[in-house]
Amino acid sequence: MKKKELMTLNPPEFTPYLKQIAKQDQPVPSDHWGTNKKYKYGRYLRVKEEKGYLIISVFLAQFVRAGAKYPVYVVYIDKRADDFITFETDTGKWRKSMLQNLDWPRYMYDSGTYISRKDEKLVCRYLETITGDYGTLVCYQEGIRERQLAARYKKITDVWDETMKQVPKLPKDWERWLLKKVIPEHYIFYKYKKGGATEGYCTHCGRMVPIHAPRYNKKGICSKCGQEIQFKSVDKSGSIWTESKAAYLIQRCRKGVILRLFEARMILGKGDFKNREICFYETKRIFYDDQFQEDPYYYGDFKNRGARWISGDNYFRRVGLFDYYPLLLHGKVYPRTLYDLGRRELKKTGLIQWIQKNPVLNPRKYLNAWKMIPVLEQILKAGLPKLPEELVKDPEKLVWRDAKGGLAKKLEIDNAKLKRLRKSEGDINVLYWLQQEKKENISLTDELIAWFVKNDILPKDLAFIHDRMSYVQVKNYLVRQNVGTNDSIRQVLITWKDYLSMAKRVKMNVYDEIVYRVSRLYQRHGKLVEYIQKNELSVTAGELEEEFPYINDILPRLQEKYEYSNKTYTILAPRTIKDILEEGQALHHCIDKKKEYFDRINSQESYILFLRKTKQPDQPYYTLEVEPGGVIRQKRTEYDRQKKDIEEASEFLRKWQAVVQKRLTRDDVTLAEKSREIRIESYAEMRKKKVKINGGLFGGQYLADILEADLMEIPDTVREAA
Known part of the structure; x- marks a missing residue:
């Protein structure tokens, strides 16, 4: 709406007749809590139409009774533009607030609004409504605001809906795969009879199978399909809802690749065990472009306007007792789309090999780790079983430098050390030690490295003492000090580090062998603790x-x-x-x-x-x-x-x-x-x-x-x- 044009219009004025009504309307005590008075009419409206606008002047009883001639607010409604705006006369400011959201005095809680029949008819004619009172104006403004919000949100949702058009159809055998591979809870239903039931219905293979001496809720194996089952009596069992399980579907789409997360369960009605219902719903869609940049969507309520696909991540959706972040949901992956994707879009990611190795996993978590450390694909294909698992869980464990050359160079070791790592099936801690060995240009035995790893000790843990002692000396010292204690080697190391830290604090020469290589570590440590507590010393x-x-x-x-x-x-x-x-x-x-x-x-x-x-x-x-x-x-x-x-x-x-x-x-x-x-x-x-x-x-x-x-x-x- 053009404000300059609106300022040329003349708002309707307060009439002597209205002034007379206001003078006769004496305030009375209010019944409303927090309000000290009320009027029959606390608000007076005058309406006119000019140049296609409906103009409403709003007068307040307290100002009219004091002799004021000008309205507190002037509301302009433009039916053609489906819009409205309000001018606040005392401040000279324009406001987009609806009538009910403007600043009203407390007496308006119990006071009414006056509008003449003539003005009501004008409102009805202009707005094309049945009534024309204050409530009609409020409802009309709410309708405008709702339409404006809908138009604003439509601009957002149209983009999302366009993205959703590229989502492929579900595979034809999707429900069958969910039943066979994703839903782990299956049953054999049998009927009681003399001599014991000899056959029952297996929900996994969907047929009658021979059984022997079944007992209610007893675990067993289906003799036909080999599925682990639980026996259920037809007469005794009620409706069954299995636990919800996650399932992933990876497909090609126009943008690149889409990763879809579903949650599925089986529902069996009481006495209707042959009609298995596979209930599944899709909760997450992540689109990846050719650079594997994510565009995530989740299914939820958008602005209280109903369920739909929404751009972004719903991090606080609770799943289970602990894993209530959808990013961390593990499930099985539908296999039949993977072969073709593995030859093209997913060829250089290693994801297919990771899925083959891990029947239950989170593909998104793997791809996030791979994007952080692209060498993960080479590690996975190099026959290093423990390292990929650790790096997918926490990719920050590997300090990644995009070095040129083979895998050994990228891991900051040489080929000989890579062979040692593969032969020992080493984890990230073994890699840390091999990296340290190359960095210092020293030779450490596999037995020494294994001892440190077994006792949860890394090179960084020994930085406080390695400038004075070799790794072999450190090991021997820790073993000697561990004799006669119930502590682990790791705890001895912590005590040693604590001791040297306190020694430094009390100005002892920590580079003197008699100090840093003290023969009775625990005894000296205890005495230093007593000394520090006695003298109220602490870390600086x-x-x-x-x-x-x-x-x-x-x-x-x-x-x-x-x-x-x-x-x-x-x-x-x-x-x-x-x-x-x-x-x-x-x-x-x-x-x-x-x-x-x-x-x-x-x-x-x-x-x-x-x-x-x-x-x-x-x-x-x-x-x-x-x-x-x-x-x-x-x-x-x-x-x-x-x-x-x-x-x-x-x-x-x-x-x-x-x-x-x-x-x-x-x-x-x-x-x-x-x-x-x-x-x-x-x-x-x-x-x-x-x-x-x-x-x-x-x-x-x-x-x-x-x-x-x-x-x-x-x-x-x-x-x-x-």
């Missing part, structure tokens, strides 16, 4: 900044995403390393004495936050270790303890987790899932190695049990709401 901020250079960039970004407060509790994010150290010193727990927490912040595996009482925001209360997605790993107060008061704060922490879920970005989701995987693996490793706490409040207990008991996962309700 400067020392941490030097070792973990990214922390000071990470900490300032935590405030917007993780800080939250109510009347009772507040969660604060530290601004600097110094804040974390002061928290540890104030609460006398281990956070200022151990570097592991700072290492996890540096890699964004977890963060440190402070739980405070809202009325005492500067008083340390509880320290939290949280994962990027809001999972709380630890909550500790003075002397590494938990008191009963933390139970009172649990409801607040649950609300905080719900708030954090709404603030997460795509990168946060990726970090959260990676952090969860690391945590699960580390707990499993602790249990495998039977790691116990040496002393203190939890002395003698398994570390994994203590940590898992403290864990505060995201509730299911929060996931579903997200």
